Amino acid sequence: MPCRTPLLLLPVALFLGSTASAGLIQINPGLELQTAWLPDVLGESPGQFSDEALETIHGSLADSGIETDGYVTMLGLDTDHGIALAFLIDAPGDPNGTTNSSLSFQSTAPPNRAAWINDAASDVTGLINGGSGNQVAYGLFTWNAMLEGDAFAWTGLQLNDEINALFAVVEASTFPGLRASDTFRFLSAGEDGWFVAHSASFTSAGLFGFSAQVVPTPGALLLLAISGVHVRRRRN
Numbered sequence: 001m002p003c004r005t006p007l008l009l010l011p012v013a014l015f016l017g018s019t020a021s022a023g024l025i026q027i028n029p030g031l032e033l034q035t036a037w038l039p040d041v042l043g044e045s046p047g048q049f050s051d052e053a054l055e056t057i058h059g060s061l062a063d064s065g066i067e068t069d070g071y072v073t074m075l076g077l078d079t080d081h082g083i084a085l086a087f088l089i090d091a092p093g094d095p096n097g098t099t100n101s102s103l104s105f106q107s108t109a110p111p112n113r114a115a116w117i118n119d120a121a122s123d124v125t126g127l128i129n130g131g132s133g134n135q136v137a138y139g140l141f142t143w144n145a146m147l148e149g150d151a152f153a154w155t156g157l158q159l160n161d162e163i164n165a166l167f168a169v170v171e172a173s174t175f176p177g178l179r180a181s182d183t184f185r186f187l188s189a190g191e192d193g194w195f196v197a198h199s200a201s202f203t204s205a206g207l208f209g210f211s212a213q214v215v216p217t218p219g220a221l222l223l224l225a226i227s228g229v230h231v232r233r234r235r236n
Helices: 009-018 051-063 218-235
Strands: 024-028 031-034 072-079 082-089 100-109 115-117 128-131 135-144 150-157 162-169 183-191 192-200 206-214
Touching: 031 072, 031 192, 051 072, 051 082, 051 115, 051 192, 082 100, 100 150, 115 135, 135 150
Parallel strands: 031 183, 072 183
Antiparallel strands: 024 031, 024 206, 072 082, 082 150, 100 135, 100 162, 115 150, 128 135, 162 206, 183 192
């Protein structure tokens, strides 16, 4: 006798499939970043974080009243390459100004996740497999703070993936371009656009680090629970 899927499960399965790339990026139990879809972002060749894509992201944030100039901004995106965690370093500014800045950066991600780099000075180029089996990206962001900004992103993130990041002050060259307090901003997507979910500063030692994990949305958990209930009823 052919096995039949209960009709009630069909919309559930279809909905789960349509939202497979959506998720939450959890920084800590009290801080979760909702991802959002942006068209034409990180849809090109993996590794090439284009200036056009960066402009699109900054433009979307500006539409929500989010200022990125002088900040390091973290946000989650739904892209053609799956869930992404993006790091925006400063923002484009006065094309006639000159203020050279730099920031030390290191980040780890699971194997087979793609790293995207937008760095005019091409200093963030290290990408190796660490002893743990994770990928490690490292180097210096070096940019003209009056003219441009840099960026980095991991894409293809999956549930339970863990991302780590560490930033360090480069003496006498970081704060001309970045704000000295509340330097780091974590953004989340809401019904009315982007909002600042949390701000943080460097420690007295000039360091700032965090860990992030991709977790399912509450809606996805509810649908999975409903699906499990009906599967059990079917078996009974």
